[in-house]
Amino acid sequence: MRVRRAPDVVIRRLPLYLRVLENIDIDKHGPSISSYELGDAAGVTPDQVRKDLSLFGEFGKQGVGYEIDTLRQELRRVLNLDCVIRVAIIGAGSLGIALARYLQGRRRAESNYHLDMVAVFDKDPAKIGLEIDGVRVLPMELLKSKVRELGVRMAVVAVPAASAQEVVDACVDAGIDGILNFAPAKLAVPSHVRLHNSDLSLELMHLAYYLCGAPGENTRTARDSQAEG
Amino acid sequence: MRVRRAPDVVIRRLPLYLRVLENIDIDKHGPSISSYELGDAAGVTPDQVRKDLSLFGEFGKQGVGYEIDTLRQELRRVLNLDCVIRVAIIGAGSLGIALARYLQGRRRAESNYHLDMVAVFDKDPAKIGLEIDGVRVLPMELLKSKVRELGVRMAVVAVPAASAQEVVDACVDAGIDGILNFAPAKLAVPSHVRLHNSDLSLELMHLAYYLCGAPGENTRTARDSQAEG
DNA sequence: TAGATTGTTAATCGATTAACAATC
DNA sequence: TAGATTGTTAATCGATTAACAATC
Structure with missing residues (x-):
């Protein structure tokens, strides 16, 4: 019943979010997580987390964040990972x-x-x-x-x-x-x-592009160094 | 001596182009390849091939295309693959x-x-x-x-x-x-x-998203089915 | 209540596609 | 020359970032 199709670039980030949620110990952390925390752990901005998640529903509570258990379950469902x-x-x-x-x-x-x-x-x-x-x-x-x-x-x-x-x-x-x-x-x-x-x-080959300078030296300016992949 | 930094999305396509060129038998094919042929073999549009390549130099000839040997060498150079x-x-x-x-x-x-x-x-x-x-x-x-x-x-x-x-x-x-x-x-x-x-x-997990319907059936409409890298 | 944080709209940024003059 | 094809500019499209009203 999705109204607009979610772009693939978003779909690729969902497993990242899901993994963060899978690795959280709720007893230690508490039951909720904010877009700031989740984004930080997944390596994206909080804005992006909220925008991505909002494509699939309203999972959060203002002033509180997302309930970890619920969000985990929702992400599994969206990714067809709610059954084996x-x-x-x-x-x-x-x-x-x-x-x-x-x-x-x-x-x-x-x-x-x-x-x-x-x-x-x-x-x-x-x-x-x-x-x-x-x-x-x-x-x-x-x-x-x-x-x-x-x-x-x-x-x-x-x-x-x-x-x-x-x-x-x-x-x-x-x-x-x-x-x-x-x-x-x-x-x-x-x-x-x-x-x-x-x-x-x-x-x-992709990675090779970002190697700096000739073999043995390190002279050329480092180019875009954001982590990829 | 690059004036503007090439976006990573372009860099990711260069190895694709290079692989096509590596696999061409020049004796069979002739010495040149057009952006149409190269794009077709690499799975991108001719426009994109030309735009991508133009970020690194003017490698082609109007009315002819790109000399395979030259372009191969240039791509190797750009990707730092011109030596081991x-x-x-x-x-x-x-x-x-x-x-x-x-x-x-x-x-x-x-x-x-x-x-x-x-x-x-x-x-x-x-x-x-x-x-x-x-x-x-x-x-x-x-x-x-x-x-x-x-x-x-x-x-x-x-x-x-x-x-x-x-x-x-x-x-x-x-x-x-x-x-x-x-x-x-x-x-x-x-x-x-x-x-x-x-x-x-x-x-x-990314791939799982695109699986259609419940296990065993194939009812849901196939979503965006473009091949991904 | 006051502080925090969402969901969403608007603004910006960047990439792709279209178009075409230049020219082989 | 005529047809083909480039390199580049302009137009479109889409994604990210910024901002903020709503509200827990």
Whole structure:
């Protein structure tokens, strides 16, 4: 029932807010948090916090702030994280394994972590049957049936660039809604599927721009040094 | 000698352009590329390509386009990728190892890849001496001396959130300029150091927003479906 | 009540898109 | 020359910041 669509730049900040709220100990802190505190912890201005949140409802009280429990719950709801989202990882190479372990670790560390990594797929027969933190590696042939069976809604693609498009096609065919791609490739998906990309190599090239001066020296003036990312 | 500082949003697109140029076979394609072609391959409008590039110089020819070789070289120069940048990875857990392999793989796959992963560090004695794709894991105590010795300028931080700040402090102390952090933590660095963050968990929460409807169904209207980076 | 803090409107700032003269 | 395509200026669009009345 949202009237105006929220811009993506706002959506990207919501998980930041949510994380701050997840990490607050209410017993120590008290039940409320102001836009000043929340902004400070998340690295944005209080104005922005209020403007962002106001796009989704009126969650605060004048003179008091936002009730932490309530806001947390609202943000989870907005982000579709109010019930478990099952995630599959495609590719059991070192990156796929690392991502799988990372997600399992987050889930163990954070109660109420609503991303549940339930399966890893690979086409290499040598990888099938491996166990990664309690989850077995399955053959690609089972993707469609297992996605249905387990209720998987998101996929993390960690295969070589050359096979990324075919893997993504298979995910789409299996009915997956959202894909986070780690392969350094430009991929095509139908418009009802959301594709995001995370590319280490692009990130490093981006970062390289901000390195100062020639190797070994530090002569050039530092450019814009706001933290990114 | 840049007159106006280029906005970061532009800088983030340059690696995209550079990658397109790196992947073109000049023998097949011919020596020039238009802003239309380049934009198409990079996923941006031709107008934007021209505007972005014009911030750094006049690289094109009216009626012809941009000479691929020249533009590639210019982009490398702008991004500080015209000579090798040595990178260290901090943390030899599964993510650190995966990132190390990924970088080694890119370097093997792409001639002229100017990011050179030269060292991995860990504080766990059990990890010291391990070899990852030909690079040895060194103890954190050697960070400062090795950074000097090898000319390391960038660090990739892949340690648990709890130790990320101390690791970043050590990197800064060792004279490192640019840091790409994978730990889910908000870190502080002095203003002359550039810190970027890459956070799988935030990415997945961001993506979750765009999942349609309740688990199992697909009822809600798809929202903004432009592909994101 | 007085102080604090929200939600929202208005003002500013910046980025993208459109348009086109210059020119290869 | 005619068609293509650049670099740049102007117009539009969107996001951030500032300000403040409402109110807890």
